[in-house]
Amino acid sequence: MPSMHTDKAFEADLRDLREKLLAMGAKVETLIVQSMKALTDRDSALAEKVVAADKDVNRLEVDIDELCRKILALRQPAASDLRLITTALKIVTDLERIGDLAVNIAERSMDLNQAPPLAPYVDTPRLAELAQRQVRMSLDAFVSGDVAKAEEVLRGDDLLDALFLKIFNELLAYMMEDSRNIRRATALMFIAKHLERIGDHALNVAEMVVYMVRGKDIRHPQSRNLAE
Protein backbone atom coordinates (compact mmCIF):
# COMPACT_ATOMS: atom_id res chain seq x y z
CA MET A 1 0.00 0.00 0.00
CA PRO A 2 1.34 3.47 -0.78
CA SER A 3 1.43 5.95 2.06
CA MET A 4 -1.69 7.93 1.38
CA HIS A 5 -0.73 10.71 3.74
CA THR A 6 1.92 11.93 1.33
CA ASP A 7 -0.71 12.39 -1.34
CA LYS A 8 -1.65 16.06 -1.50
CA ALA A 9 -4.90 15.42 -3.37
CA PHE A 10 -5.94 12.92 -0.75
CA GLU A 11 -5.17 15.38 2.05
CA ALA A 12 -7.25 17.99 0.26
CA ASP A 13 -10.15 15.54 -0.01
CA LEU A 14 -9.95 14.78 3.70
CA ARG A 15 -9.86 18.49 4.54
CA ASP A 16 -12.91 18.99 2.35
CA LEU A 17 -14.68 16.11 4.11
CA ARG A 18 -13.92 17.49 7.58
CA GLU A 19 -15.09 20.97 6.58
CA LYS A 20 -18.32 19.67 5.10
CA LEU A 21 -19.05 17.58 8.20
CA LEU A 22 -18.41 20.57 10.46
CA ALA A 23 -20.68 22.72 8.30
CA MET A 24 -23.40 20.10 8.54
CA GLY A 25 -22.88 19.87 12.30
CA ALA A 26 -23.13 23.66 12.66
CA LYS A 27 -26.32 23.58 10.60
CA VAL A 28 -28.05 20.95 12.76
CA GLU A 29 -26.92 22.73 15.93
CA THR A 30 -28.61 25.88 14.63
CA LEU A 31 -31.78 23.91 13.95
CA ILE A 32 -31.80 22.58 17.54
CA VAL A 33 -31.41 26.13 18.91
CA GLN A 34 -34.07 27.54 16.60
CA SER A 35 -36.59 24.76 17.25
CA MET A 36 -36.27 25.39 21.00
CA LYS A 37 -36.54 29.16 20.52
CA ALA A 38 -39.72 28.50 18.50
CA LEU A 39 -41.04 26.75 21.61
CA THR A 40 -39.88 29.12 24.35
CA ASP A 41 -40.62 32.34 22.44
CA ARG A 42 -43.82 30.86 20.93
CA ASP A 43 -42.47 31.78 17.51
CA SER A 44 -44.20 29.58 14.93
CA ALA A 45 -42.66 31.51 12.03
CA LEU A 46 -39.26 30.40 13.30
CA ALA A 47 -40.54 26.83 13.60
CA GLU A 48 -41.54 26.97 9.94
CA LYS A 49 -38.04 28.14 9.08
CA VAL A 50 -36.63 25.05 10.80
CA VAL A 51 -38.96 22.78 8.84
CA ALA A 52 -37.93 24.48 5.59
CA ALA A 53 -34.19 24.34 6.42
CA ASP A 54 -34.26 20.56 6.74
CA LYS A 55 -33.73 20.23 3.01
CA ASP A 56 -30.33 21.99 3.34
CA VAL A 57 -29.28 19.34 5.87
CA ASN A 58 -30.45 16.60 3.53
CA ARG A 59 -28.51 18.14 0.65
CA LEU A 60 -25.39 18.16 2.83
CA GLU A 61 -25.88 14.46 3.59
CA VAL A 62 -26.07 13.58 -0.08
CA ASP A 63 -22.99 15.72 -0.85
CA ILE A 64 -20.90 14.15 1.91
CA ASP A 65 -21.95 10.63 0.90
CA GLU A 66 -20.84 11.40 -2.64
CA LEU A 67 -17.55 12.81 -1.42
CA CYS A 68 -16.89 9.69 0.68
CA ARG A 69 -17.57 7.46 -2.30
CA LYS A 70 -15.34 9.60 -4.48
CA ILE A 71 -12.49 9.30 -1.99
CA LEU A 72 -12.98 5.53 -1.72
CA ALA A 73 -13.02 5.10 -5.49
CA LEU A 74 -10.13 7.41 -6.39
CA ARG A 75 -7.82 7.18 -3.37
CA GLN A 76 -8.46 3.60 -2.24
CA PRO A 77 -7.54 4.42 1.35
CA ALA A 78 -6.31 1.71 3.70
CA ALA A 79 -6.13 1.13 7.45
CA SER A 80 -6.90 4.23 9.54
CA ASP A 81 -7.79 6.33 6.49
CA LEU A 82 -10.33 3.72 5.44
CA ARG A 83 -11.79 3.74 8.94
CA LEU A 84 -12.05 7.53 8.78
CA ILE A 85 -14.11 7.44 5.58
CA THR A 86 -16.41 4.59 6.64
CA THR A 87 -16.96 6.37 9.95
CA ALA A 88 -17.81 9.60 8.15
CA LEU A 89 -20.43 7.71 6.09
CA LYS A 90 -22.12 6.63 9.31
CA ILE A 91 -21.76 9.93 11.16
CA VAL A 92 -23.45 11.85 8.37
CA THR A 93 -26.54 9.67 8.87
CA ASP A 94 -26.60 10.55 12.57
CA LEU A 95 -26.35 14.24 11.73
CA GLU A 96 -29.20 13.97 9.25
CA ARG A 97 -31.39 12.27 11.86
CA ILE A 98 -30.57 15.04 14.33
CA GLY A 99 -31.88 17.48 11.73
CA ASP A 100 -35.08 15.41 11.43
CA LEU A 101 -35.51 15.49 15.20
CA ALA A 102 -35.12 19.29 15.27
CA VAL A 103 -37.86 19.42 12.63
CA ASN A 104 -40.06 17.19 14.79
CA ILE A 105 -39.49 19.54 17.74
CA ALA A 106 -40.39 22.53 15.56
CA GLU A 107 -43.60 20.81 14.43
CA ARG A 108 -44.63 20.04 18.01
CA SER A 109 -43.79 23.64 18.97
CA MET A 110 -46.19 24.92 16.33
CA ASP A 111 -48.94 22.77 17.88
CA LEU A 112 -48.09 23.97 21.37
CA ASN A 113 -48.07 27.61 20.29
CA GLN A 114 -51.79 27.28 19.45
CA ALA A 115 -52.68 26.97 23.16
CA PRO A 116 -51.63 28.82 26.34
CA PRO A 117 -48.26 27.57 27.68
CA LEU A 118 -48.50 24.70 30.15
CA ALA A 119 -45.74 25.86 32.48
CA PRO A 120 -42.35 27.58 32.31
CA TYR A 121 -40.15 25.35 30.15
CA VAL A 122 -37.12 25.57 32.43
CA ASP A 123 -35.64 22.10 32.17
CA THR A 124 -36.42 21.48 28.51
CA PRO A 125 -34.21 24.30 27.18
CA ARG A 126 -31.52 23.04 29.57
CA LEU A 127 -31.88 19.55 28.05
CA ALA A 128 -31.62 21.10 24.58
CA GLU A 129 -28.39 22.90 25.56
CA LEU A 130 -26.91 19.67 26.86
CA ALA A 131 -27.90 17.79 23.71
CA GLN A 132 -26.49 20.52 21.47
CA ARG A 133 -23.23 20.51 23.43
CA GLN A 134 -22.95 16.74 23.04
CA VAL A 135 -23.47 17.03 19.28
CA ARG A 136 -20.77 19.68 18.96
CA MET A 137 -18.27 17.82 21.14
CA SER A 138 -18.80 14.51 19.37
CA LEU A 139 -18.19 16.08 15.98
CA ASP A 140 -15.15 18.01 17.24
CA ALA A 141 -13.86 14.69 18.56
CA PHE A 142 -14.31 13.19 15.11
CA VAL A 143 -12.58 15.88 13.09
CA SER A 144 -9.66 16.10 15.50
CA GLY A 145 -9.56 12.36 16.27
CA ASP A 146 -9.70 13.26 19.96
CA VAL A 147 -10.54 10.19 22.04
CA ALA A 148 -10.53 12.09 25.35
CA LYS A 149 -13.21 14.42 24.02
CA ALA A 150 -15.23 11.46 22.71
CA GLU A 151 -15.05 9.87 26.14
CA GLU A 152 -16.33 13.09 27.67
CA VAL A 153 -19.39 12.77 25.44
CA LEU A 154 -19.88 9.16 26.59
CA ARG A 155 -19.82 10.27 30.22
CA GLY A 156 -22.13 13.23 29.53
CA ASP A 157 -25.00 11.07 28.32
CA ASP A 158 -26.07 10.06 31.84
CA LEU A 159 -26.81 13.69 32.61
CA LEU A 160 -29.17 13.92 29.63
CA ASP A 161 -30.95 10.73 30.60
CA ALA A 162 -31.40 11.94 34.18
CA LEU A 163 -32.78 15.30 33.04
CA PHE A 164 -35.14 13.61 30.58
CA LEU A 165 -36.47 11.43 33.39
CA LYS A 166 -37.02 14.47 35.60
CA ILE A 167 -38.95 16.28 32.85
CA PHE A 168 -40.93 13.14 32.06
CA ASN A 169 -42.06 12.72 35.66
CA GLU A 170 -42.96 16.39 36.01
CA LEU A 171 -45.10 16.19 32.90
CA LEU A 172 -46.77 13.04 34.16
CA ALA A 173 -47.67 14.92 37.36
CA TYR A 174 -49.18 17.78 35.33
CA MET A 175 -51.28 15.29 33.40
CA MET A 176 -52.60 13.63 36.54
CA GLU A 177 -53.37 16.98 38.15
CA ASP A 178 -55.67 18.20 35.40
CA SER A 179 -56.85 16.38 32.28
CA ARG A 180 -56.78 19.66 30.35
CA ASN A 181 -52.97 19.45 30.58
CA ILE A 182 -52.75 16.04 28.92
CA ARG A 183 -52.50 17.05 25.29
CA ARG A 184 -49.88 19.71 25.87
CA ALA A 185 -47.91 17.62 28.34
CA THR A 186 -47.82 14.76 25.83
CA ALA A 187 -46.42 17.06 23.15
CA LEU A 188 -43.77 18.29 25.59
CA MET A 189 -42.92 14.69 26.48
CA PHE A 190 -42.23 13.94 22.85
CA ILE A 191 -40.08 17.07 22.56
CA ALA A 192 -38.03 15.96 25.57
CA LYS A 193 -37.76 12.48 24.04
CA HIS A 194 -36.50 13.97 20.77
CA LEU A 195 -33.83 15.92 22.66
CA GLU A 196 -32.75 12.81 24.54
CA ARG A 197 -32.53 11.01 21.21
CA ILE A 198 -30.36 13.79 19.78
CA GLY A 199 -28.05 13.03 22.68
CA ASP A 200 -28.08 9.35 21.69
CA HIS A 201 -26.94 10.26 18.20
CA ALA A 202 -24.05 12.25 19.68
CA LEU A 203 -23.24 9.19 21.79
CA ASN A 204 -23.18 7.02 18.65
CA VAL A 205 -20.79 9.45 16.99
CA ALA A 206 -18.52 9.48 20.06
CA GLU A 207 -18.44 5.68 20.19
CA MET A 208 -17.47 5.53 16.53
CA VAL A 209 -14.69 8.07 17.12
CA VAL A 210 -13.18 5.89 19.86
CA TYR A 211 -13.34 2.92 17.49
CA MET A 212 -11.91 4.89 14.61
CA VAL A 213 -8.91 6.04 16.62
CA ARG A 214 -8.24 2.95 18.71
CA GLY A 215 -9.38 0.37 16.14
CA LYS A 216 -11.28 -1.30 18.94
CA ASP A 217 -15.04 -1.39 18.99
CA ILE A 218 -16.48 -0.03 22.20
CA ARG A 219 -19.95 0.34 20.79
CA HIS A 220 -22.74 -1.25 22.75
CA PRO A 221 -21.17 -1.62 26.18
CA GLN A 222 -24.74 -1.96 27.39
CA SER A 223 -28.22 -1.52 26.02
CA ARG A 224 -29.43 2.02 25.87
CA ASN A 225 -31.73 2.75 28.74
CA LEU A 226 -35.03 4.36 28.10
CA ALA A 227 -35.91 6.54 31.03
CA GLU A 228 -39.26 6.00 32.71
Place this chain on the structure above:
Amino acid sequence: MPSMHTDKAFEADLRDLREKLLAMGAKVETLIVQSMKALTDRDSALAEKVVAADKDVNRLEVDIDELCRKILALRQPAASDLRLITTALKIVTDLERIGDLAVNIAERSMDLNQAPPLAPYVDTPRLAELAQRQVRMSLDAFVSGDVAKAEEVLRGDDLLDALFLKIFNELLAYMMEDSRNIRRATALMFIAKHLERIGDHALNVAEMVVYMVRGKDIRHPQSRNLAE
Protein backbone atom coordinates in the same frame (compact mmCIF):
# COMPACT_ATOMS: atom_id res chain seq x y z
CA MET B 1 -10.60 -0.61 -13.30
CA PRO B 2 -10.72 -4.40 -13.52
CA SER B 3 -14.16 -5.96 -13.83
CA MET B 4 -14.75 -7.00 -10.25
CA HIS B 5 -17.68 -9.24 -11.13
CA THR B 6 -15.36 -11.80 -12.68
CA ASP B 7 -13.49 -12.06 -9.43
CA LYS B 8 -14.67 -15.17 -7.60
CA ALA B 9 -13.31 -14.04 -4.24
CA PHE B 10 -15.17 -10.78 -4.57
CA GLU B 11 -18.40 -12.58 -5.41
CA ALA B 12 -17.91 -14.78 -2.35
CA ASP B 13 -17.42 -11.70 -0.18
CA LEU B 14 -20.62 -10.15 -1.51
CA ARG B 15 -22.54 -13.37 -0.89
CA ASP B 16 -21.19 -13.44 2.63
CA LEU B 17 -22.26 -9.82 3.13
CA ARG B 18 -25.79 -10.47 1.86
CA GLU B 19 -26.14 -13.55 4.07
CA LYS B 20 -24.93 -11.71 7.14
CA LEU B 21 -27.31 -8.81 6.51
CA LEU B 22 -30.23 -11.21 6.06
CA ALA B 23 -29.27 -13.02 9.27
CA MET B 24 -29.17 -9.69 11.11
CA GLY B 25 -32.52 -8.73 9.57
CA ALA B 26 -34.08 -12.04 10.67
CA LYS B 27 -32.69 -11.48 14.16
CA VAL B 28 -34.19 -8.02 14.57
CA GLU B 29 -37.51 -9.23 13.13
CA THR B 30 -37.57 -11.91 15.82
CA LEU B 31 -36.89 -9.27 18.47
CA ILE B 32 -39.83 -7.18 17.24
CA VAL B 33 -42.14 -10.22 17.39
CA GLN B 34 -40.89 -11.26 20.83
CA SER B 35 -41.08 -7.77 22.32
CA MET B 36 -44.71 -7.55 21.20
CA LYS B 37 -45.49 -11.02 22.51
CA ALA B 38 -43.97 -9.94 25.83
CA LEU B 39 -46.57 -7.16 25.84
CA THR B 40 -49.66 -9.03 24.62
CA ASP B 41 -48.97 -12.23 26.60
CA ARG B 42 -47.71 -10.24 29.63
CA ASP B 43 -44.54 -12.34 29.47
CA SER B 44 -41.76 -10.41 31.22
CA ALA B 45 -39.36 -13.36 31.00
CA LEU B 46 -39.59 -13.09 27.22
CA ALA B 47 -39.02 -9.33 27.47
CA GLU B 48 -35.82 -10.05 29.39
CA LYS B 49 -34.74 -12.41 26.61
CA VAL B 50 -35.15 -9.59 24.10
CA VAL B 51 -33.04 -7.26 26.23
CA ALA B 52 -30.34 -9.94 26.51
CA ALA B 53 -30.42 -10.76 22.77
CA ASP B 54 -29.57 -7.19 21.82
CA LYS B 55 -25.87 -7.96 22.22
CA ASP B 56 -26.12 -10.54 19.39
CA VAL B 57 -27.48 -7.83 17.10
CA ASN B 58 -24.68 -5.52 18.13
CA ARG B 59 -22.11 -8.23 17.45
CA LEU B 60 -23.59 -8.69 13.96
CA GLU B 61 -23.26 -4.94 13.33
CA VAL B 62 -19.60 -4.99 14.23
CA ASP B 63 -18.99 -8.09 12.06
CA ILE B 64 -20.70 -6.62 9.02
CA ASP B 65 -18.87 -3.31 9.41
CA GLU B 66 -15.59 -5.23 9.47
CA LEU B 67 -16.58 -7.24 6.41
CA CYS B 68 -17.46 -4.07 4.49
CA ARG B 69 -14.10 -2.53 5.36
CA LYS B 70 -12.33 -5.74 4.35
CA ILE B 71 -14.06 -5.72 0.98
CA LEU B 72 -13.25 -2.03 0.45
CA ALA B 73 -9.59 -2.56 1.35
CA LEU B 74 -8.95 -5.80 -0.55
CA ARG B 75 -11.28 -5.56 -3.55
CA GLN B 76 -11.35 -1.81 -4.11
CA PRO B 77 -14.79 -1.95 -5.70
CA ALA B 78 -15.93 0.73 -8.13
CA ALA B 79 -19.23 2.14 -9.39
CA SER B 80 -22.27 0.04 -8.47
CA ASP B 81 -20.22 -2.37 -6.31
CA LEU B 82 -18.90 0.55 -4.32
CA ARG B 83 -22.45 1.85 -3.85
CA LEU B 84 -23.49 -1.59 -2.64
CA ILE B 85 -20.85 -1.65 0.09
CA THR B 86 -21.36 1.93 1.26
CA THR B 87 -25.11 1.28 1.36
CA ALA B 88 -24.57 -1.87 3.42
CA LEU B 89 -22.54 0.18 5.92
CA LYS B 90 -25.51 2.48 6.40
CA ILE B 91 -28.19 -0.21 6.40
CA VAL B 92 -26.47 -2.14 9.16
CA THR B 93 -26.83 0.95 11.38
CA ASP B 94 -30.57 1.06 10.70
CA LEU B 95 -30.87 -2.62 11.60
CA GLU B 96 -28.98 -2.09 14.82
CA ARG B 97 -31.29 0.79 15.79
CA ILE B 98 -34.30 -1.41 15.07
CA GLY B 99 -32.85 -3.89 17.57
CA ASP B 100 -32.51 -1.06 20.11
CA LEU B 101 -36.13 -0.08 19.55
CA ALA B 102 -37.29 -3.68 20.13
CA VAL B 103 -35.34 -3.59 23.40
CA ASN B 104 -37.08 -0.33 24.33
CA ILE B 105 -40.45 -1.95 23.63
CA ALA B 106 -39.49 -4.95 25.76
CA GLU B 107 -38.48 -2.64 28.63
CA ARG B 108 -41.79 -0.75 28.47
CA SER B 109 -43.64 -4.08 28.33
CA MET B 110 -41.99 -5.16 31.57
CA ASP B 111 -43.27 -1.95 33.21
CA LEU B 112 -46.75 -2.48 31.81
CA ASN B 113 -46.85 -6.10 32.97
CA GLN B 114 -46.63 -4.84 36.57
CA ALA B 115 -50.17 -3.37 36.37
CA PRO B 116 -53.50 -4.62 34.99
CA PRO B 117 -53.78 -4.19 31.21
CA LEU B 118 -55.25 -0.87 30.08
CA ALA B 119 -57.31 -2.23 27.18
CA PRO B 120 -57.06 -4.91 24.48
CA TYR B 121 -53.97 -4.06 22.44
CA VAL B 122 -55.62 -4.66 19.06
CA ASP B 123 -54.05 -1.98 16.90
CA THR B 124 -50.59 -2.06 18.44
CA PRO B 125 -49.81 -5.68 17.39
CA ARG B 126 -51.16 -4.75 13.95
CA LEU B 127 -48.74 -1.81 13.84
CA ALA B 128 -45.94 -4.17 14.87
CA GLU B 129 -46.81 -6.58 12.04
CA LEU B 130 -46.78 -3.76 9.52
CA ALA B 131 -43.43 -2.49 10.81
CA GLN B 132 -41.93 -5.97 10.75
CA ARG B 133 -43.17 -6.51 7.20
CA GLN B 134 -41.61 -3.21 6.10
CA VAL B 135 -38.27 -4.24 7.63
CA ARG B 136 -38.30 -7.60 5.83
CA MET B 137 -39.33 -6.12 2.49
CA SER B 138 -36.75 -3.35 2.62
CA LEU B 139 -33.96 -5.81 3.32
CA ASP B 140 -35.19 -8.21 0.63
CA ALA B 141 -35.17 -5.25 -1.75
CA PHE B 142 -31.57 -4.56 -0.79
CA VAL B 143 -30.20 -8.07 -1.22
CA SER B 144 -32.00 -8.59 -4.53
CA GLY B 145 -31.53 -5.01 -5.76
CA ASP B 146 -35.28 -4.87 -6.35
CA VAL B 147 -36.44 -1.28 -6.85
CA ALA B 148 -40.11 -2.22 -7.25
CA LYS B 149 -40.08 -3.85 -3.82
CA ALA B 150 -38.29 -0.84 -2.32
CA GLU B 151 -40.97 1.42 -3.77
CA GLU B 152 -43.63 -0.77 -2.18
CA VAL B 153 -41.98 -0.06 1.17
CA LEU B 154 -42.04 3.66 0.45
CA ARG B 155 -45.77 3.52 -0.28
CA GLY B 156 -46.44 1.34 2.79
CA ASP B 157 -45.16 3.92 5.25
CA ASP B 158 -48.32 6.05 5.11
CA LEU B 159 -50.30 3.13 6.49
CA LEU B 160 -48.01 2.90 9.51
CA ASP B 161 -48.23 6.63 10.14
CA ALA B 162 -52.03 6.53 9.94
CA LEU B 163 -52.26 3.60 12.34
CA PHE B 164 -49.85 5.28 14.76
CA LEU B 165 -52.02 8.40 14.74
CA LYS B 166 -55.15 6.31 15.44
CA ILE B 167 -53.47 4.57 18.39
CA PHE B 168 -52.11 7.87 19.68
CA ASN B 169 -55.55 9.49 19.68
CA GLU B 170 -57.19 6.48 21.36
CA LEU B 171 -54.59 6.55 24.11
CA LEU B 172 -55.09 10.29 24.55
CA ALA B 173 -58.82 9.61 25.03
CA TYR B 174 -58.07 6.96 27.67
CA MET B 175 -55.88 9.42 29.52
CA MET B 176 -58.53 12.12 29.52
CA GLU B 177 -61.20 9.69 30.66
CA ASP B 178 -59.42 8.59 33.82
CA SER B 179 -56.19 9.88 35.29
CA ARG B 180 -55.37 6.36 36.51
CA ASN B 181 -54.84 5.43 32.86
CA ILE B 182 -52.20 8.08 32.25
CA ARG B 183 -49.06 6.20 33.21
CA ARG B 184 -49.97 3.06 31.25
CA ALA B 185 -51.27 5.01 28.25
CA THR B 186 -48.03 6.99 28.15
CA ALA B 187 -45.98 3.78 28.09
CA LEU B 188 -48.17 2.43 25.27
CA MET B 189 -47.73 5.70 23.38
CA PHE B 190 -43.99 5.29 23.49
CA ILE B 191 -44.30 1.67 22.31
CA ALA B 192 -46.41 2.79 19.35
CA LYS B 193 -43.87 5.54 18.63
CA HIS B 194 -41.03 2.98 18.67
CA LEU B 195 -42.93 0.82 16.17
CA GLU B 196 -43.56 3.78 13.91
CA ARG B 197 -39.84 4.58 14.11
CA ILE B 198 -38.96 0.99 13.15
CA GLY B 199 -41.04 1.67 10.05
CA ASP B 200 -38.99 4.84 9.43
CA HIS B 201 -35.80 2.80 9.49
CA ALA B 202 -37.27 0.43 6.89
CA LEU B 203 -38.16 3.51 4.85
CA ASN B 204 -34.56 4.73 5.06
CA VAL B 205 -33.33 1.35 3.86
CA ALA B 206 -35.79 1.36 0.95
CA GLU B 207 -34.73 4.87 -0.09
CA MET B 208 -31.11 3.80 -0.08
CA VAL B 209 -31.93 0.76 -2.23
CA VAL B 210 -33.55 2.96 -4.87
CA TYR B 211 -30.46 5.15 -4.85
CA MET B 212 -28.11 2.20 -4.97
CA VAL B 213 -29.81 0.70 -8.01
CA ARG B 214 -30.69 3.84 -9.94
CA GLY B 215 -27.70 5.91 -8.86
CA LYS B 216 -30.13 8.73 -8.19
CA ASP B 217 -30.82 9.99 -4.71
CA ILE B 218 -34.50 9.96 -3.87
CA ARG B 219 -33.92 10.37 -0.18
CA HIS B 220 -35.74 13.19 1.52
CA PRO B 221 -38.53 13.89 -0.93
CA GLN B 222 -40.17 15.66 2.01
CA SER B 223 -39.66 16.01 5.72
CA ARG B 224 -40.80 13.05 7.75
CA ASN B 225 -44.14 13.78 9.33
CA LEU B 226 -44.61 13.20 12.99
CA ALA B 227 -48.15 12.14 13.65
CA GLU B 228 -50.19 14.16 16.11
